[in-house]
Amino acid sequence: MKQLVPMLTLALLVGCKGGESTPPPPPSQGFNLLLTDTEITLMQGQSKDITVTVKPENSFDGQVGFSLVQPSPNKLGSLFSPATTKTTTKLTLHAPLDLPANQYSLFIRGVSGDAKGVIELKVNVTKSPLVTVGGTVRNVIGGRVQGATVRIRGANNTESTDTSDASGQFTVNHVLPPYTATVKFPTGETHTFPNLTLPDPSLKLYTSNGVITATDVTISGTLSGGVGFPNPAGTVTQVVYASLLENLGIQGFLPGKGGPYTIKISQINEKLAEGQVFALQWQANLSGATSIPVSYKGFGASSKFISGGPTAAGKNITLTPVTQSVLSGTIDAPIPAGMTVLWKSLGAALVPRGGFVLAADHSNSTSFSYPIPTPEVLQNRFVLAVGARSSQGSSLILNRGNLGPAQTEHFTLKVPPYLASPADTATGAGNVLQWNRGTFQNPFFVACYRDSLSGANQCVYTTNTSYAAPLEKNMMYTWSLLAYDGFATPDDFVKPGVWSFGYPNAGSLLDFDFGLTKEQTFTTAP
Structure with missing residues (x-):
C-alpha cells in the first residue's frame, strides 16, 4: 500500500505534462436585445411605436431578423420596420378596438444564424374612450327628420357620416369625444353642434325643413251650452284638440261666430285622430290685438277617442258653467336700462306645447291680474309670459308655467343677447x-x-x-x-x-x- 503513493504522483505529473494548462475556446459571437420600455400602456384602438436595439457581443456584426411571439389567443397588431437590421428596428403595436382590456406578455425574438435573442414586453391594454354616437335629428316642432346627412368629427379629427332614417335616427361608430355633429340638407343648409360628448344626442334643429312623419288630421263637432252659439257680443270661444301624443290643434271663434267647429292640423309622429277636445267660452275686453278675459261662461270636453283613421267627426261638446279665480304677475324693479315692456300673455296648457290662449295684453304695465277658469283639468297648468325689447333691438320672452289660482308670479327682466x-x-x-x-x-x-x-x-x-x-x-x-x-x-x-x-x-x-x-x-x- 505504501508503494502506490509514489506511483500515483508520477502518473499525475506525466498526465499534466510538466504542469502546462489547455487554453479556453474563443468566446462565441452574439447579441442582446434592448427596449426603450419594457412595459407600455395602450388604449383599445390606439397604436404605439417601440424601439428595439441590437446590442452586439464579441464583435457580432450580423443581420438580425425579428418576429413577435404572442402566447395569448387575443392578438395585437404588429409590424417591425425594418424586419431585419444590425442596429435598431421600430416595432409598431396596435390594440384593436375589440381586444379585451388586460395585460399581455409579448416576446420579441431576434435570430441571426445560430445566434438568438429574446426579450419580454408587457402591454397593458385599457378600455378605449371611443364611443358609438347614436342619436336623433328633430326639427323646430319636434318632428323626426329623415334623409339628412349627419357628419361626426371626433377629437382626433376622424370623420364618419350616416343618413338619418325614417325615425330620424343615425349611428356613427368609434368616435372620440368631444365631437362635432353637423347635419346637412340637400339644399346646402347645415346645422353644427360643437363640443358634444353624449352618446345619444337629440340634435334639435332650429328649422322647419326636413322630411318628417306627419299626418293631416281633421276633428269636427258642434258646440252647445255656455251662453249660447254663435257667441254673443263681447264673447269668444276656443276649441282645443290635444292628441294622445301631445299634438295640439286650436280653433277660435270671435263674437257672432261658433257652433260647428273643424280643427285641421298636421300631426307629428301620429297617424290617427286620437285624443280629446276641450272648449272654453268667456267674455273679454277686445281692443285691436289686445284681448283680456273678464268672466268665463262655460267649459266642456269630449270623451277620449281613438278613430280608425285621420278623421274624427261628431265630437260634440256641451259647455257647462265654470268657476274662476285670479292669477297675477308683476315685473320687479329695477327694469334694466334700455328695456321696454311690450306685452303679457296668459295661457292654460293642456299639453306641454300649450293650449288655450286666454289673454293677450299689449300694454306696458308692470303689474297685471287676470281671471282664470278652474276646472280640474286645468289645475296648476296656467302660463304667464312677458315680452320686452332692448335698446339694441333684441327681443326677450320670459315664460313661467305650472301656475295656479290666487298666485302672484314675479318676473325679473334680463338684457337679451x-x-x-x-x-x-x-x-x-x-x-x-x-x-x-x-x-x-x-x-x-x-x-x-x-x-x-x-x-x-x-x-x-x-x-x-x-x-x-x-x-x-x-x-x-x-x-x-x-x-x-x-x-x-x-x-x-x-x-x-x-x-x-x-x-x-x-x-x-x-x-x-x-x-x-x-x-x-x-x-x-x-
Missing part, C-alpha cells in the same frame, strides 16, 4: 362672428347666417360667444341669433329628454328665458 361684430352693414369683415350674452347667465346660442347667393342657412349651436365661420370672400351675409338661458354645456341642450315636442314658445308649460336678436348684414373682405 345682441350681435357685436361684424357691425350692421359692415364691409371688409373677417370670418369671426361675435355676440354679447347680455345678462343671460348660462345661455345656449343658435347663430345662423346665410349668403346672398344661395340663401341657405348655416347655423351653429354653442355656449360660446363667438364662432369662426367658413365664410366666402367678398360676399354679403345676413345673420341673427337666438338664445335660451339655463344650459351650462352643449350636452345639456342635446339631452334626449329636453324639448321632445320642439322649441318652446310663449304659452308652453315650460319655464324658459328666450332672446332673439334683430337681423344684421355685413360684407366680407375681398
Whole structure:
C-alpha cells in the first residue's frame, strides 16, 4: 500500500505534462436585445411605436431578423420596420378596438444564424374612450327628420357620416369625444353642434325643413251650452284638440261666430285622430290685438277617442258653467336700462306645447291680474309670459308655467343677447362672428347666417360667444341669433329628454328665458 503513493504522483505529473494548462475556446459571437420600455400602456384602438436595439457581443456584426411571439389567443397588431437590421428596428403595436382590456406578455425574438435573442414586453391594454354616437335629428316642432346627412368629427379629427332614417335616427361608430355633429340638407343648409360628448344626442334643429312623419288630421263637432252659439257680443270661444301624443290643434271663434267647429292640423309622429277636445267660452275686453278675459261662461270636453283613421267627426261638446279665480304677475324693479315692456300673455296648457290662449295684453304695465277658469283639468297648468325689447333691438320672452289660482308670479327682466361684430352693414369683415350674452347667465346660442347667393342657412349651436365661420370672400351675409338661458354645456341642450315636442314658445308649460336678436348684414373682405 505504501508503494502506490509514489506511483500515483508520477502518473499525475506525466498526465499534466510538466504542469502546462489547455487554453479556453474563443468566446462565441452574439447579441442582446434592448427596449426603450419594457412595459407600455395602450388604449383599445390606439397604436404605439417601440424601439428595439441590437446590442452586439464579441464583435457580432450580423443581420438580425425579428418576429413577435404572442402566447395569448387575443392578438395585437404588429409590424417591425425594418424586419431585419444590425442596429435598431421600430416595432409598431396596435390594440384593436375589440381586444379585451388586460395585460399581455409579448416576446420579441431576434435570430441571426445560430445566434438568438429574446426579450419580454408587457402591454397593458385599457378600455378605449371611443364611443358609438347614436342619436336623433328633430326639427323646430319636434318632428323626426329623415334623409339628412349627419357628419361626426371626433377629437382626433376622424370623420364618419350616416343618413338619418325614417325615425330620424343615425349611428356613427368609434368616435372620440368631444365631437362635432353637423347635419346637412340637400339644399346646402347645415346645422353644427360643437363640443358634444353624449352618446345619444337629440340634435334639435332650429328649422322647419326636413322630411318628417306627419299626418293631416281633421276633428269636427258642434258646440252647445255656455251662453249660447254663435257667441254673443263681447264673447269668444276656443276649441282645443290635444292628441294622445301631445299634438295640439286650436280653433277660435270671435263674437257672432261658433257652433260647428273643424280643427285641421298636421300631426307629428301620429297617424290617427286620437285624443280629446276641450272648449272654453268667456267674455273679454277686445281692443285691436289686445284681448283680456273678464268672466268665463262655460267649459266642456269630449270623451277620449281613438278613430280608425285621420278623421274624427261628431265630437260634440256641451259647455257647462265654470268657476274662476285670479292669477297675477308683476315685473320687479329695477327694469334694466334700455328695456321696454311690450306685452303679457296668459295661457292654460293642456299639453306641454300649450293650449288655450286666454289673454293677450299689449300694454306696458308692470303689474297685471287676470281671471282664470278652474276646472280640474286645468289645475296648476296656467302660463304667464312677458315680452320686452332692448335698446339694441333684441327681443326677450320670459315664460313661467305650472301656475295656479290666487298666485302672484314675479318676473325679473334680463338684457337679451345682441350681435357685436361684424357691425350692421359692415364691409371688409373677417370670418369671426361675435355676440354679447347680455345678462343671460348660462345661455345656449343658435347663430345662423346665410349668403346672398344661395340663401341657405348655416347655423351653429354653442355656449360660446363667438364662432369662426367658413365664410366666402367678398360676399354679403345676413345673420341673427337666438338664445335660451339655463344650459351650462352643449350636452345639456342635446339631452334626449329636453324639448321632445320642439322649441318652446310663449304659452308652453315650460319655464324658459328666450332672446332673439334683430337681423344684421355685413360684407366680407375681398
